[in-house]
Amino acid sequence: MSKCPRCSNSEISEMDNYCRICGLNLKGEAAAGTAAILEEQLQLLETRKRRVEMRITDPEARQRILAALEARCCSVRSLLQQI
Numbered sequence: 001m002s003k004c005p006r007c008s009n010s011e012i013s014e015m016d017n018y019c020r021i022c023g024l025n026l027k028g029e030a031a032a033g034t035a036a037i038l039e040e041q042l043q044l045l046e047t048r049k050r051r052v053e054m055r056i057t058d059p060e061a062r063q064r065i066l067a068a069l070e071a072r073c074c075s076v077r078s079l080l081q082q083i
Helices: 029-055 059-082
Strands: none
Touching (some): 029 059
C-alpha cells in the first residue's frame, strides 16, 4: 500500500499498521476495502475503453486515449497485486 485510502497520506510504509495522520488500520479490513475500490476503478476503466472504441472515430485519437486508459489499468492492477 503506497498511501492511506482514507486521508491519502503518502508517508506510510509496508511496516506501518496504522496511518500516522488519521489512524486508519492499514491491515485487515482497510486492505480489503482498498482492494474493492481498486477493483471498481478497474471495471470503470474497462467500460471507458469499450466506449472509446465505439465512439471515437479518429484512429489516432482513439489509439492515444486507449493507450492512456490501458496505462491506468496497468497501474491499478499493480496496486491490486501489492495488497
